[in-house]
Amino acid sequence: AQKITQTQPGMFVQEKEAVTLDCTYDTSDQSYGLFWYKQPSSGEMIFLIYQGSYDEQNATEGRYSLNFQKARKSANLVISASQLGDSAMYFCAMSVLGSNYKLTFGKGTLLTVNP
């Protein structure tokens, strides 16, 4: 079974500053994917970034980067230059080959960006 742990129920950051959202995972599978999704108050689930277990370089997508530390089983999301529109719930999720790629989510971190 897979497990995702997000230990920060809520985070605050000042506009234009960087913020790191923590995520640790647990799986016995060697082939897996790690994801971050953003869920604004409107409810939609927006894909942000993906990291494969065999990827040697950390994934980056614009202002988002994933700090992947395989030995520590962590996949932290770094948001640079925070914007007011970044205020949302952020979910870390995992999929594994052995489970037909269904996603297992963490409990989420509510990020608030202050002006």
Place this chain on the structure above:
Amino acid sequence: AAGVIQSPRHLIKEKRETATLKCYPISRHDTVYWYQQGPGQDPQFLISFYEKMQSDKGSIPDRFSAQQFSDYHSELNMSSLELGDSALYFCASSTASGRETQYFGPGTRLLVL
């Protein structure tokens, strides 16, 4: 390109009624996943389909059933609705070749009264 389409976006039902949620995946996506997100909770996997066949099943009540049709759209049928079924239901789609990344639809918000 068009994203995943879900209909209806909002649905209000009485207890013991039935509901049908529809999902239209991104063009050329052959895999569909359904998730249920209760208030203040993370999404939970319900069921998935690949090439019109059920590929995996999660914590889906026996009162629920789903299928994927020849045009790859999927429907989630929910019967004998209970108050606890009130949730946001997401459909997500992916391709066989890129099955890691799932793209979510806007969700159907179901309220059972």
